[in-house]
Amino acid sequence: MKITRRQFLKGCTAGIAVVGGAQLAGLSLTSPSYAATLNSNQEMLITISLRGGMDGLNLIPPYTETEYYTKRPNIAVPAPGSATNPAFDLDGQFGMHPAAGPLHDLYQNQDLAVIHATGLINNTRSHFDAVEFMERGTPNDKTTPTGWMTRHLISSNYSAQMPAVAAGYTTPALFRGSNVAVAIAQLDDFNFNGYWRWEDAQRYALRHMYNGDTWLHRAGEKTLNAIDIVEVADPDTYTPEYNATYPSGSFGDRLKILAQLIKLDVGLHLGNVDFGDWDTHEHQGTQGGGYFADHVSELANGLMAFYTDLTDYAQRLTIVVISEFGRRLRENDNQGTDHGHGNAMLVIGGNVNGGQVFTDPWPGLAAANLDNGLDLAITTDYRRIFSEILIRRLGNPNLGIVFPGYTDYTPMGVVSGTDLTPNYVPASDILNVQSAAALYNQPVSGEDALWDSNNNGIIDDNDMQVVQDRWKLYWRMKLQNAR
């Protein structure tokens, strides 16, 4: 049953359904098979989730701050110009870990930007809580039943055969509740696994049995398509382009999975790779070396390989490196660091305003400026960065749905693109149905114009339908009761 990519593409134009995001006016969790045409030129957002709390103060050391060195007498990264393991200098204020050479190259090419003192606005120091809050996109509610990327898919326009892929065994909370996101730990594991002599005949039979119109038949057909897509990726023969060399290990392997899927032009729109073991409570390494340096090296080499391999796709690729929280400023007695707060994020891509460290403002490391007196403060909500990417790169202004409760977005300038007016109308606020109803048939302006989804200056039936749909969507999500 092995087929070539050309045969595959020919076959799938007729056979493999394209799924699309909902038009706002027709929000639906139920039938993603719109008559969408595959747009293989759409934007891609890939998150690299560093699990365990990556020590951003050592990845991007604020080397001009005396407190950085007094509070970290052993583990601080030597300043640029030092004799041993000097940090790369980024801008005269911040450095980059000496093991992150490939990332420094991307920075110098202006393909990589750093955002510092950013993160989740919530006081939790629990990994679990922080991940849930962050990935569900609701910093005070970890029971929100959908991830923010799921809500992006619901509220945006995209078309794809395989829009959302988590390279890993499970889909992270980012994709919670999505009926299109797939998890692929290994491409050679994502296949139909029967007894070798009969599995193709079984697959053939399933093709016919899952040909139908119900939710179950659609799910089966989508799965068979995904199996076909992955089969064509043929992981054994994949050769990265531009001499990209992925580091050995699961991080490199998983980046390679995403690269292969991107090159299949299946419309991959969102991706995530988990990279764990950043919880450096002890012996993280001194003077810019040791465990943390090795881990940073794997991160940097992996990202460089991925970005190089996808050189031809760079103009529609945005990569975000994020961790659930940073680590404490003061090193502990075991030459490690405990759970902290503010952290650094990296954004890489062809439309990134790279070669800059963004802070708004840098809070400093003086004791009075630390969060809880101990940790780097957060001056930039992580949602601001993603909102900018959502709007400027992915073209989705529906922040009220993706990040309910986040209402004061302004672009930071991390990526370039067209600004759209943010739509803060949350799917969640039941009272909004009433407030919109109060405006029915009225000319509107100012904040009330949020309800005017067709921009004709009056709240008409169309607008009310949109409001109602959002309201229904919210309760369906909230009750975990999607039909």
Place this chain on the structure above:
Amino acid sequence: MEEQVLASRTVGPPPLPPLKTIALNRMAFGPRPEDWAAWDALGSSESERMAAFVAQQLDPGSIDDAACEARIAAENFVTLNKSLRQLWADHAAAPDLTYQERILPAEETVQATWIRAIYSKRQLFEVLVNFWHDHFNIYAYQYRVSSVFVHYDRDVIRAHALGNFRDFIEAVGSSTAMLYYLDNVYSSDGGPNENYARELFELHTMGAENYLGLMDQNQVPVDGQGRPIAFVDEDIREAARCFTGWTVNDSSSSLPDYQAGPPEQYIPGTFLAWDDWHDQYQKWVLGQRINSHQSPLTDGRAVYDMLAQHPGTAHYICTKLCQRFIADTPPTSAVDAAVATWQANINAPDQIAKVMETILLSDAFKETWGEKLKRPFEFTTSVIRATQVEWTPKDSFDWVYGNMGQRPFRWVTPDGYPDYKAYWASTNGMLRRWNMVPYLLEDWLNPEIHVDLASQMPTTLRTSTEITDWWIQRILGRDMNPDDRTEIIEFMAQGRNPDYALAQSQIDERMPRLVQLICMSPDFQYR
């Protein structure tokens, strides 16, 4: 790839199957082959049989389950019969415990759960235990929780699965496992932790459907009895104050010394209502004043009383039960009937059993099909049961099964595994469920997990049509979608006349894979 370009086929929802198919898929982890005949022997009409089956299953103590218990005994589990006090002493407090020793009570509960789901004759009880574990979800592998998880499963969930809801929520709230899982163990007047109180309202009792957010308590509309119709954040915070001092005696220095006090109150690892940590001032919950200077038990129980009595709780829990047993969106009539039974039996010791009877004997239960998808646990156990796989615990099985995303008691957040079809009908989910079928039925896990399909089928069956029809009836208990049946017959015949006898070698080779196809078919996925 020609086969991808199929003419679009119109397949609507599946037709309503016989009642026994519905009953054995919803009130059990799928039918075993012998269950069809046992059903037929229950009475002379379908309604008679259904009534008898429901009555029998709602009285699990009356069902002889010795065979299942013998299988559990044969595993030589060491923690399942330990008291809470023993569990704590052996798996939490003992010095130099390894990780494996700490999680052993959780691990053994997981394996016993599989054995019971597969072999117990008290199937409805096991299904309800599964439901309540999801409802009062705890991640079993959390520190401290894993050490006492046997107690939570045995003395909290199983002890109340068919009992009274008011008793149930107090048993949950005062359990060592829940006190740790939702942090109430650390909640004191000096630093109240609202985690448990929030989930008590939002997940355990009234539900998000009765939550009005940050609204002022005084603004919440009241019902005919002057009771607020919903809860707000202030109710949660006030309730959190009521539960301050609900903790576990972990023998830490700030808690009373077990050696010094009456043992029944200060036994390490058990519930402790600790006055010194209790916020003693007046609270205001759901429109009622809770007086100052009461004990932590009095305050907490007052909250439980209000929540258990509240109509919002009745509606939320009955809706969830109907979603489990009927459809993701159950008919209002079924929910309303369940609510009426709930309220009429609000103080009855078998309140939940009574509500279940109402739901199971409703018209909606009999008349709804094709609206629920077996989740991975239900799917896997139903394959095992339908094909008579001999199952004992095996590590590699756990890992492969784990890829399906529903390992028992491993859902991390307090909302429990979802039970709506859109969640599980994912690409990953469908692939993993198909792959589970050959994984089990190719006999790759022999000897711990072993299957012999050939010996189950009469040797007189020789043609592709005969063999297909026999297995369809045995596994599904009804006819299959005719097109799908044709597809399977063609698979068996491989281009030959389906009514010609096959050679024995062909039967040996193809029949097990035909059985696999039936288990992978759409008709086998519904619950």
